[in-house]
Amino acid sequence: MKKFIGFVQKEFYHIFRDKRSLFILFGMPIAQILLFGFAISNEINNVDIAVLNKADDKNSIEIIENLQASKYFNVLEELQSEKEIEKAFQKGKIKAVVTFEKDFAKNLQRLQASKLQIITDATNPNIANTITNYINSILTKYSHISLKQNTSPELVGTESRMLFNPALESVYMFVPGVMTVILMLVSAMMTSISITREKEVGSMEILLVSPLKPITVIVGKVVPYIFLSIINATVIVLLSVFVFQMPIVGSLSWLALESILFIITSLSLGILISTLSSTQQTAMMISLMGLMLPTILLSGFIFPIESMPLPLQVISNIIPAKWFIIILKSIMLKGVGFGFFWKETLILLFMTFVFLSISIKKYKIRLA
Template identity: 85%
Template sequence: MKKFIGFVKKEFYHIFRDKRSLFILFGMPVAQILLFGFAISNEINNVDIAILDKADDKNSKEIIVNLKASKYFNVLDYLQSEKEIETAFQKGKIKAVVTFDQDFARNLQRPKTSKLQIITDATNPNVANTITNYINSIVVKYQMVNLQQDPPPQLVQSESRMSFNPALESVYMFVPGVMTVILMLVSAMMTSISITREKEVGTMEILLVSPLKSSTVIAGKVVPYIFLSLINAIVIVLLSVFVFHMPIMGSLFWLSIESLLFIVTSLSLGILISTLSSTQQTAMMISLMGLMLPTILLSGFIFPIESMPYPLQLISHIIPAKWFIIIIKSIMLKGVGFSFFWKETLILVVMTIFLLGLSIKKYKIRLA
């Protein structure tokens, strides 16, 4: 029994000396429960909307005040005409436009004639439906309180219109997200074990004494996976179009360029992980646990980022998948040109340069 207790103590000592084991045992569960607890939510908060107030009367202004006073919406812009609606959606900042009929106040005296139109960005059907329901509930509450009708007659006739996805096909949301997750995980995971494989099989010494520069070694590790990941991307797009009938409204050229950029970004992240990891198992675990959850939860793939706590919104800015999802939805669903997503492209370029530079630096340290 004493031998068994001694053996158990030895195992405890090994675990407590290994910081990675402690992090996996205690850090990962805490991180996961916080991510799932705060990120997974069917509610919406702080959603940016725009207003087209053709009436500009007392009643329309009061409803706008109620929308602004709620925790659900931020009135980001006031439009002047219907021509500005499509451009506002294409910029990707607003999720809905509330339009008031020209004779809104006067028509309130005649039931079922005063019109309020809710136009939503339906690239995420679940969020679009939730936004519509929230706005309708605010309008109904306004009728009950201000028009002193309980239950209120249908004085305000609400009309809904879903832009970019009028049929509310869920595949329009899942295909860009799934494509992003697959490219991120496959690219990063495969490259993350490339350098660690060299260490485990004993060929790292050959690279260390070779005349190859660190940048050459990194490039040599990345190039083959670029080709393989491009094949993956092409297969995903073909399946999306011919099996799931996903439209590609924009340019195939820009879709290819942006996909290539995101693949290189993901590969750069994988190379950085491989330079920091000592074993393939560690690299694999970091790739799966450290990338999969943030990519799914903090990229806006399923859950709206605007509804998350502010610290998580800040963290989402360093998730490459967030920016690629914005780009791919802009190309495939909105059909816009490069001028509408150049900022997101620039962010991915900067991330790629930073990750590659850091990988080369860490590789130089190992050479020393």
């Protein structure tokens, strides 16, 4: 036991002596969570739009006032003809134009199909689609208020409810994903260079002739990074709650336990990479290129897995991040218990066992 404790202390000395490692461990996670939280958003605010009001009646003016009063749009221009629409877009500031037909109010009062056209700049399709949805939402709300005062039969309306994220805050989607990406990359990257560092500085020969068993060496290298990764996870959760006001609906205990499990899974994957690499540079490149892109693209963090081709859906099942994101969203947003994510937990446990088993086997081969 004393030998194991001494080995763990040696690993801590290596980590705290290397300023670059400390920056990667603590500086990069904080920078990434702040960057994703503040800079990357699916929401729109203060988007400049223009209107072409051919009717210039009471209802069209009220709709324009509602658009201007919302926090989403700023009516920057009032166009006089359709010829000005293309020029307005070419200037680059206008992202949408709302066009009212003549006799708009008369058609609306008669409950006929009044024509209101929304023209958007689709150079960014996602933003164009979001702008259209926001304008339609404001129009629907206005229509419901107007129809309440009409004695004619009401039109069939729809009512929507958004569960778990009623305000449609994009940070609710990014925090679980960013937490997963950071823990995966930092944990795997730092452990992947641990054994290769020993080989490059020549201390691996000492380990090869030491009485330490392979499992002792591997666990001894993993323990310090488990401790440091837990600190990272705690900082991420605190930033999400106190900086981005993201509520955690579920159990903090389950959140902590599942986070520790994923950290161990990531560290075991990093140890596996380190046993297969001969230099620190190789280990780092494998960690970055082999883990970063699959974790971001195939985990469901940004793109829905259900929309991917079938081969990619199958490949996504071997990405640990996919299962951890499901667990995080279940706990943080839905507030469900272990009975709803026990399968994902077993999958992470199985992956951890496989990664550690292969690492120990590869280490034994090197001892032979």
